[in-house]
Amino acid sequence: xxxxxxxxxxxxxxxxxxxxxxxxxxxxxxxxxxxxxxxxxxxxxxxxxxxxxxxxxxxxxxxxxxxxxxxxxxxxxxxxxxxxxxxxxxxxxxxxxxxxxxxxxxxxxxxxxxxxxxxxxxxxxxxxxxxxxxxxxxxxxxxxxxxxxxxxxxxxxxxxxxxxxxxxxxxxxxxxxxxxxxxxxxxxxxxxxxxxxxxx
Amino acid sequence: xxxxxxxxxxxxxxxxxxxxxxxxxxxxxxxxxxxxxxxxxxxxxxxxxxxxxxxxxxxxxxxxxxxxxxxxxxxxxxxxxxxxxxxxxxxxxxxxxxxxxxxxxxxxxxxxxxxxxxxxxxxxxxxxxxxxxxxxxxxxxxxxxxxxxxxxxxxxxxxxxx
Numbered sequence: 001x002x003x004x005x006x007x008x009x010x011x012x013x014x015x016x017x018x019x020x021x022x023x024x025x026x027x028x029x030x031x032x033x034x035x036x037x038x039x040x041x042x043x044x045x046x047x048x049x050x051x052x053x054x055x056x057x058x059x060x061x062x063x064x065x066x067x068x069x070x071x072x073x074x075x076x077x078x079x080x081x082x083x084x085x086x087x088x089x090x091x092x093x094x095x096x097x098x099x100x101x102x103x104x105x106x107x108x109x110x111x112x113x114x115x116x117x118x119x120x121x122x123x124x125x126x127x128x129x130x131x132x133x134x135x136x137x138x139x140x141x142x143x144x145x146x147x148x149x150x151x152x153x154x155x156x157x158x159x160x161x162x163x164x165x166x167x168x169x170x171x172x173x174x175x176x177x178x179x180x181x182x183x184x185x186x187x188x189x190x191x192x193x194x195x196x197x198x199x200x
Numbered sequence: 201x202x203x204x205x206x207x208x209x210x211x212x213x214x215x216x217x218x219x220x221x222x223x224x225x226x227x228x229x230x231x232x233x234x235x236x237x238x239x240x241x242x243x244x245x246x247x248x249x250x251x252x253x254x255x256x257x258x259x260x261x262x263x264x265x266x267x268x269x270x271x272x273x274x275x276x277x278x279x280x281x282x283x284x285x286x287x288x289x290x291x292x293x294x295x296x297x298x299x300x301x302x303x304x305x306x307x308x309x310x311x312x313x314x315x316x317x318x319x320x321x322x323x324x325x326x327x328x329x330x331x332x333x334x335x336x337x338x339x340x341x342x343x344x345x346x347x348x349x350x351x352x353x354x355x356x357x358x359x360x361x362x
Contacts, residue, residue, distance in 0.1 A: 010349075011345050011349075045232060074319075076321040094312055099230075156316070156318050171323060
């Protein structure tokens with residue numbers, strides 16, 4: 001009896017903490033590891049050219065990119081939910097390789113399946129993102145950090161207005177599902193810096 | 201008199217093209233792509249000239265930049281800043297720098313102009329959202345098991361006391 005109750009308590013603690021960890025995205029190990037990597041000192045700079053393809057080998061992404069504008073309410077538009085394996089580049093902003101933040105949005109899921117950016121939150125600092133541009137230059141970015149913010153209030157200066165070097169912002173959804181206009185409550189954003197370029 | 205004119209004309213022809221870039225004039229704008237309303241830094245070199253140079257562009261008008269001696273190389277480099285007005289249209293603008301010696305250098309400034317709200321983009325359809333149910337299921341199961349265990353523990357103690 002005593003043994004059984006003790007075992008139940010242990011199992012309960014175990015299950016509850018696994019559930020809590022999965023629900024919140026918090027992991028015990030993360031508390032002891034820095035989640036950011038500063039960008040390297042030297043960097044290339046490219047002339048404007050729109051992106052055509054995005055490749056992130058670490059999380060199995062290889063998808064076409066097309067230009068997107070804004071929704072009537074001013075938020076950045078996203079690809080159709082029917083294009084599950086396609087990303088959108090915000091065409092009013094810098095192109096990948098120019099100074100400033102090139103913004104690439106992608107769905108975490110569609111209505112019935114995971115989509116192009118569903119593993120962006122798993123990206124680790126130092127991992128590479130390749131953007132193939134129309135001028136056939138490939139811009140290689142290195143992930144600095146992956147952050148999660150409430151969709152209601154992104155830090156605008158950090159996400160959209162950092163012109164200190166050529167960089168990339170991969171934006172997708174995360175957090176809990178609240179439905180309505182927002183869908184998910186949060187945005188997951190990967191911040192990356194240009195470290196290399198090459199031609200095909 | 202005539203030979204003097206001819207000589208000076210000849211000298212001018214020889215001197216002019218080679219002088220244009222003889223002293224390594226350059227202009228660099230950082231960042232070379234900028235959001236309208238923000239400030240850029242200008243760095244230029246006029247062959248060690250110690251007089252101010254002018255920088256002209258449709259993106260920000262006319263700016264005078266002054267030379268400062270580089271402590272390491274001892275050379276004079278012109279530095280200054282310019283702010284792009286908030287209503288400037290997004291496109292590429294040529295920038296021309298003219299040295300006191302009338303030699304010049306050019307570069308291009310890319311202006312972007314967008315204004316996005318702090319509300320983030322809608323990047324989900326909800327297929328993975330049901331996962332949350334799975335997690336809360338685990339939490340509920342864990343809590344249930346905890347409660348059952350605690351209840352049994354209390355029961356066991358009471359029996360022993362009785």
